Amino acid sequence: MNILLLSMPDSFEHMPSIAIRMPNGGLTSLAGNVDPHHQVAVADLILVQGRVRETVTRLVSELQPEVVGLSIMTFQRRSAGRIVELVRALKPDAKIVVGGYDPSLAPEAYEAWSVDYLVRGEGDVTFRDLLRAIEKGGSVDAIPGLSVHSANGWVHNPVRAPHKLEDGEVRLPKRDARVLKGYTMMGRQIDVVETSRGCTYDCSFCSIIEMRGRNFFTYSFDRVLDDIRDARDHGARTVFLVDDNIMLNVHRFEALCEAIIAAGLNEIDYFVQAMTSSIANHGEILAPLMKRAGFRYVFLGIENILEGDLEFLRASAKNQERKNGQEMGNATLKAIEYLHQHDMYVVGGLIVGNPGDTRESIEANLEFARRYVDWPYIQHPTPYPGTPMTKDFHKQGLIQIDRMEEYDGTTAVVRTEHLEAEEVEFLRWKAERWMKTRHIPAVLRHDPWFVLTQTPKMLAHTFRGSTIRSVLGLEDERRAFQRYKAIRREEREYV
Numbered sequence: 001m002n003i004l005l006l007s008m009p010d011s012f013e014h015m016p017s018i019a020i021r022m023p024n025g026g027l028t029s030l031a032g033n034v035d036p037h038h039q040v041a042v043a044d045l046i047l048v049q050g051r052v053r054e055t056v057t058r059l060v061s062e063l064q065p066e067v068v069g070l071s072i073m074t075f076q077r078r079s080a081g082r083i084v085e086l087v088r089a090l091k092p093d094a095k096i097v098v099g100g101y102d103p104s105l106a107p108e109a110y111e112a113w114s115v116d117y118l119v120r121g122e123g124d125v126t127f128r129d130l131l132r133a134i135e136k137g138g139s140v141d142a143i144p145g146l147s148v149h150s151a152n153g154w155v156h157n158p159v160r161a162p163h164k165l166e167d168g169e170v171r172l173p174k175r176d177a178r179v180l181k182g183y184t185m186m187g188r189q190i191d192v193v194e195t196s197r198g199c200t201y202d203c204s205f206c207s208i209i210e211m212r213g214r215n216f217f218t219y220s221f222d223r224v225l226d227d228i229r230d231a232r233d234h235g236a237r238t239v240f241l242v243d244d245n246i247m248l249n250v251h252r253f254e255a256l257c258e259a260i261i262a263a264g265l266n267e268i269d270y271f272v273q274a275m276t277s278s279i280a281n282h283g284e285i286l287a288p289l290m291k292r293a294g295f296r297y298v299f300l301g302i303e304n305i306l307e308g309d310l311e312f313l314r315a316s317a318k319n320q321e322r323k324n325g326q327e328m329g330n331a332t333l334k335a336i337e338y339l340h341q342h343d344m345y346v347v348g349g350l351i352v353g354n355p356g357d358t359r360e361s362i363e364a365n366l367e368f369a370r371r372y373v374d375w376p377y378i379q380h381p382t383p384y385p386g387t388p389m390t391k392d393f394h395k396q397g398l399i400q401i402d403r404m405e406e407y408d409g410t411t412a413v414v415r416t417e418h419l420e421a422e423e424v425e426f427l428r429w430k431a432e433r434w435m436k437t438r439h440i441p442a443v444l445r446h447d448p449w450f451v452l453t454q455t456p457k458m459l460a461h462t463f464r465g466s467t468i469r470s471v472l473g474l475e476d477e478r479r480a481f482q483r484y485k486a487i488r489r490e491e492r493e494y495v
């Protein structure tokens with residue numbers, strides 16, 4: 001069968017598509033796990049953000065897919081709905097399947113859509129089984145993890161247990177299935193690689209636990225190294241390790257760094273998401289090893305520098321520094337110190353706008369980011385479907401916006417007990433633009449051509465809505481912020 005898999009075009013403030021366009025790892029994993037006789041095409045629509053309709057129309061007409069699959073995050077739901085309508089109009093007999101975080105966590109939102117199947121949780125085996133059933137005209141009743149749109153409404157089959165990755169059940173992703181080009185991380189081709197799935201923490205804002213429960217499964221190093229080689233052979237010079245929590249087993253992560261070095265794969269730049277506690281508590285050994293293995297950017301889930309906010313986010317434990325088993329306090333500064341000592345850059349993940357936040361507590365976090373992080377990745381708490389945080393926000397009546405396309409993490413959709421959502425966003429927006437400019441010299445040293453050719457566009461993006469007058473203080477910055485909000489609203493019309 002011909003199969004077309006699409007990831008959505010929507011991006012958010014910290015991933016401007018001028019500079020960062022990453023492949024969707026889920027879709028290439030699906031492509032690698034279907035039976036080999038199928039023709040699978042993967043199209044990451046982030047690569048054609050300004051030409052979505054034309055591209056989908058062309059692909060459907062060229063490939064004549066019998067099955068079309070869409071991978072959807074919550075803030076991409078509206079675009080996904082429009083793409084489903086387009087595909088339905090172009091090829092009414094195609095079976096349409098939706099999967100990923102949003103369909104898994106909010107299946108009820110898809111009930112009225114013109115889609116045939118919804119895959120909940122990991123899709124590698126569920127999708128393979130579904131294709132087998134469609135091809136043979138067999139029953140889909142016994143496929144765990146699948147929801148089926150029948151004449152009498154939706155039937156939700158039982159959940160599928162998370163895949164045990166060590167046993168080879170999940171095969172390598174198939175990068176050859178990609179039909180669009182242009183993946184980049186500031187001028188260098190980027191790819192994504194998984195080494196594990198899952199996490200055993202339960203931060204209140206994170207969708208991962210609702211998606212798959214609290215568990216942690218790992219791929220063998222042989223498989224991981226093969227995957228990195230495959231990414232490199234397909235042109236990648238930067239690899240993002242997309243594990244939910246790669247630092248959960250620090251000793252395994254150390255061994256992974258050693259394995260990358262031994263395999264000579266350390267000429268690649270690596271980007272990873274890390275827990276501050278792991279880096280702070282093991283930094284002496286870990287940080288120099290990471291540097292040798294090629295790690296360049298480390299996204300630190302700092303979340304917040306204030307204890308009260310960390311408690312609300314249920315993120316205190318993963319931000320705890322320990323010595324000889326004793327709790328020593330917040331691990332953040334220690335972790336940053338280790339990374340900086342070894343010339344790695346800190347992408348500072350902070351969440352501001354929590355229920356108890358005042359102007360002063362938000363400013364304290366912004367000041368921290370200004371002083372210590374190399375690239376700010378400051379977000380607002382966002383009530384994604386099914387998370388404990390969402391329940392809290394509903395209970396407290398703090399949700400101000402329910403338009404899902406605005407749930408992108410940098411649009412404040414909830415208020416605090418003291419500040420309106422829009423005020424929270426204004427504070428972040430005002431501070432963060434300037435922080436981003438400070439990283440230009442570091443990128444210039446690494447990727448001079450990218451900086452020389454793309455800086456005007458990048459600055460125009462970062463400062464969109466601002467004018468010379470507003471930058472010089474001759475115009476109220478709130479007016480510039482309102483212009484930014486209006487531009488952002490227009491940008492969201494991807495389809």
Ligand code: B12
Nearest residue numbers: 011012024026069071073074099100119122123207242244
């Ligand atoms: C890597 C990652 C990113 C990367 C790369 C994204 C990319 N291009 O793939 C970057 C850094 C860019 C990113 C950014 C964002 N991300 Co992100 N990201 C992740 C992360 C860590 C891993 C995702 C991954 O690759 N997993 C590995 C693959 C194999 O698994 P998978 O994608 O889940 O796919 C499987 C199933 O979902 C299913 N499936 C998926 N699609 C489909 C489609 C079909 C048809 C079928 C059948 C099955 C299926 O089968 C796949 C194979 O088993 C997750 C999870 C986490 N712990 O934080 C968050 C996560 C997905 N991101 C999230 C969010 C919110 C964002 C942002 C909006 C803001 C942010 N928090 O940073 C931005 C927006 C991105 C943008 N487009 O601009 C949320 C999504 C929540 C939600 N309910 O939608 C998550 C869950 C994190 C969280 N906060 O809880 N992200």
Ligand code: SF4
Nearest residue numbers: 199201202203206244
């Ligand atoms: S540690 Fe990371 S992956 Fe695990 S629950 Fe918290 S935010 Fe999610």
